[in-house]
Amino acid sequence: MDGSILVHDLVxxxxxxxxxxxxxxxxxxxxEFFAFLGPxxxxKSTTVQILTTLVKPTSGTIQIGGVDVSEQPENVRWNIGVALQETGIDPVLRGRELIEMQARLFGFTKKEAKERAAELLTLVDLNDAADRPCGKYSGGMRRRLDLALTLVHKPKILFLxxxxxxxxxxNRKAIWKEIKRLNKEEGTTxxxxxxxxxxxDQLADRISIINEGKIVASGSAEELKRTLGFDAIQLVFHEREEAERASEVLRDIGENIERSREEVTVYTENGTQILSELVRMLDEHHLIPKTLNVKPPSLDDVFINVTNEQKEKERA
Ligand SMILES: Nc1ncnc2c1ncn2[C@@H]1O[C@H](COP(=O)(O)OP(=O)(O)OP(=O)(O)O)[C@@H](O)[C@H]1O
Incomplete structure (x- = not known):
């Protein structure tokens, strides 16, 4: 079994x-490092649960490492590691005990299980807390323990x-570092x-953006930003009320407009060209922004635009 994933027409x-x-x-x-991004x-979770054999799909085919998930779920389970959002870890058990138990479930001998637990506790930096009940762990420590548990059997594919x-x-950066290392050094998918x-943006080789059950864009972070082909003109006002008025005044100037609190972002094909027109319109309405920036799109901008486009298509 290899580390590939193939999903076709999943419903x-x-x-x-x-x-x-x-x-x-x-x-x-x-x-590969693949990210599934969506509001x-x-x-997202439904897809992960289906890919990891926990939920049955209504239709569609899935192959994990060339193995059909619905035909050989057991085989798939032995080759993947899964860290889900909600884990049912018994809070009385200690981190070390849990890892050792998991290793025993995967067929390690007692001695091997002890060795693997020691290795993993070092890897996720939980040595100091290893012999404390995990109910007393902080959120970050729990996530690191989850990660260690998923790595016990050295899976080829990790679902997170x-x-x-x-x-x-x-804590977020510490988890990123470890996932990155697994991908780069161990070749884990x-x-x-x-x-x-x-x-x-930071971690993935390739990203698919999912919205309302459909993939709305795919590519590397750079490709996604390039295909958007828009600049973002970002205006920050002193008061939220000014931002509200500005988003009304500028409603038709760009391709798309977004407001969040005191901030207004206008998406347009050529930011610098419409800048003087935009400033004139604001001036006419006595609106003076605190800051104004024209920048190439971020992944945030791609996300806002593809999810908005989908909403518009559905309304049409
Ligand atoms: N067991 C279930 N029974 C009925 N509806 C469900 C069930 N699980 C998920 N849903 C619904 O399916 C849709 C997709 O949910 P899902 O949890 O897959 O989204 P998500 O992208 O993971 O969201 P989040 O980021 O909030 O975890 C939602 O409308 C959700 O309410």
Whole structure:
């Protein structure tokens, strides 16, 4: 079994006609770092649960390492590592005990299980807390323990469902470092879901953006930014009310406009060309921004634009 993932026309409809995944197809090559990016409720967790054999798809085919998931789920389970958002770890057990138990489940002898636990505890920097009940761990320590548990059997493919949600920046960076190392040094294929654009931008070779159960854009972070072909004119006002008025005044000047609190972003094909017109319009309405920047698009901008485009298509 190799480390590839092949998904064709995956559909999942839950009871009550909830269309969680609506015809998703993608390929991940062995050793690739792939990120599945999307807002809340987009269908990321459902996809991971299907790929990792925990939920049955309504239709579609999935091959993990060339093995059909619906035909040989056991075989797939032995070759993948899965860290889900909610893990049912018994809080009374100690980190070391848990890793050793997991290793025993994967057929390690007692001695091998002890050695593997010691190795992994060092790897995820949990030596000091190894013999404390994991119910007393902080959020970051729990995530690092989750990661260690998924690595026990040296899986070829690692599925990580929002591994850094709720972590502070330093814990987030520590998890990033470890996932990156696994991918680069051990050649582990990584399938990561995230709501954090920066995470996908920093880590992934390739990204697919999923929204309302459909893939709306795919490519490397750089490709996604390039294909957008837009500049972002970012205006920050002193007051939120000014930003609200500005987004009304500038509604038709660019291709798309977004407002968040005191900030307004206008997306346009050529930022510098429309700049004088934009300033004149603001001036006419006595609106003076605190700062004004024209910048190439970020992954955030790509995300906003592709998800908006989809909404518009659905309205049409
Ligand atoms: N077991 C279930 N039964 C019914 N509906 C479900 C179930 N699990 C998920 N859904 C619905 O399917 C859709 C996709 O949910 P999913 O959890 O896959 O999204 P997500 O992208 O992982 O979101 P988040 O980032 O919030 O975790 C949502 O509308 C959700 O309410």
């Amino acid at each position: 999942k409809t839950y009871k009550g006609d909830v269309k969680a995944v609506q015809g998703v197809s993608f390929e991940v090559a062995e050793g 809340n409720g987009a269908g 469902d929002e591994p850094t949600t709720g972590l502070d920046p330093s 990584i399938f990561l879901t995230t709501q954090y654009l920066e995470e996908a």
